[in-house]
Amino acid sequence: MKSLAELQALRDKMQAQMGIRREEELSTRIVVGMATCGIAAGARPVLAAFTDEISKRRLTDVAVVQTGCVGICQYEPVVEVYRPGEEKVTYVKMTADKVARVVADHIVNGNVVTEFTIGALK
Amino acid sequence: MTELSLHVLDIAQNSVSAGASLIEIEVAIDTRGDRMTISVTDNGKGMDGRTARLAQDPFYTTRTTRKVGLGIPLFKMSALMSGGSFKLEGRPGEGTRIEAVFGYSHIDRLPLGDMAQTMAALIAGSPNIDFVYRLSKDGRDFALDTREMRAVLADIPLSTPEVLEFVRRQIAGASEDIVQT
Ligand SMILES: Nc1ncnc2c1ncn2[C@@H]1O[C@H](COP(=O)(O)OP(=O)(O)O)[C@@H](O)[C@H]1O
Ligand SMILES: [Mg+2]
Numbered sequence: 001m002k003s004l005a006e007l008q009a010l011r012d013k014m015q016a017q018m019g020i021r022r023e024e025e026l027s028t029r030i031v032v033g034m035a036t037c038g039i040a041a042g043a044r045p046v047l048a049a050f051t052d053e054i055s056k057r058r059l060t061d062v063a064v065v066q067t068g069c070v071g072i073c074q075y076e077p078v079v080e081v082y083r084p085g086e087e088k089v090t091y092v093k094m095t096a097d098k099v100a101r102v103v104a105d106h107i108v109n110g111n112v113v114t115e116f117t118i119g120a121l122k
Numbered sequence: 123m124t125e126l127s128l129h130v131l132d133i134a135q136n137s138v139s140a141g142a143s144l145i146e147i148e149v150a151i152d153t154r155g156d157r158m159t160i161s162v163t164d165n166g167k168g169m170d171g172r173t174a175r176l177a178q179d180p181f182y183t184t185r186t187t188r189k190v191g192l193g194i195p196l197f198k199m200s201a202l203m204s205g206g207s208f209k210l211e212g213r214p215g216e217g218t219r220i221e222a223v224f225g226y227s228h229i230d231r232l233p234l235g236d237m238a239q240t241m242a243a244l245i246a247g248s249p250n251i252d253f254v255y256r257l258s259k260d261g262r263d264f265a266l267d268t269r270e271m272r273a274v275l276a277d278i279p280l281s282t283p284e285v286l287e288f289v290r291r292q293i294a295g296a297s298e299d300i301v302q303t
Binding site: 001003004006007008010011013014015018034035036037039040044045047048051055064065066068 | 123128131132135139191192193196236239240242243246247265266267270271274275276278282283284285286288292
């Protein structure tokens with residue numbers, strides 16, 4: 001790899017920040033389905049949008065994780081949100097455009113975006 | 123799938139599920155031979171001959187959530203549609219290698235698409251697995267190797283947003299320099 005010097009500079013910067021970055025407990029998990037069905041339906045840009053939004057807002061207690069097929073392929077891309085003391089919320093037919101709202105309303109302010117959930121489809 | 127990079131993401135997820143600790147992804151374009159070869163090689167649990175044969179059949183899966191496995195058959199179909207070929211090799215305990223050859227200028231060849239996002243998604247999803255991505259076109263080449271990155275990063279995880287951004291930037295830059303399609 002040619003660009004390791006650039007990575008070295010990045011590491012030094014991050015290590016300097018780590019000293020002041022408080023280690024927080026992860027409170028929220030955003031789980032994106034990334035099996036064949038999810039990927040074909042557009043899960044990759046949804047995952048990228050969550051990762052970007054969470055990092056932009058510096059929500060250090062939120063984890064974005066990937067999972068396989070959750071068995072409801074017709075509703076992919078599927079995203080499940082787990083918050084402490086709350087029931088799991090399942091968002092379906094997600095797009096990158098819907099992500100900012102889910103993060104702002106649900107992850108930050110605690111208001112589920114009901115119209116994007118599986119319940120709204122039934 | 124609308125891009126080959128989405129197939130790559132899907133096929134490499136199989137390697138993750140198979141317990142691989144090293145996954146090597148290579149995209150090699152040979153314009154004189156009018157070929158584009160994509161391979162995914164892992165050191166996971168591997169497949170016996172029967173499983174390898176069955177895996178190319180859309181009605182086979184070892185998953186329990188759904189009865190059909192489509193990832194491998196779809197990738198194979200994509201290759202064959204472009205006048206290419208498909209090979210799946212593996213041995214139990216020794217890992218698996220999938221190689222798909224595409225007709226580079228064939229109108230039914232899907233675009234390579236966003237390999238930067240594919241590699242970022244893979245690394246973010248499995249920051250403890252090592253990935254190598256190689257891209258070449260007619261002798262010009264690029265490589266990204268998380269083992270080398272890990273050596274530099276020491277205790278900083280590969281899944282750190284800044285590191286993933288670095289990965290995306292490297293690969294996007296290389297794609298622009300090398301592929302230009
Ligand atoms: N890299 C691999 N290593 C070991 N086994 C694999 C690998 N890739 C695929 N398989 C086997 O082949 C099956 C079919 O794969 P695939 O077509 O991707 O469907 P799915 O992943 O949905 O089951 C998998 O369930 C698994 O048993
Ligand atoms: Mg699969």
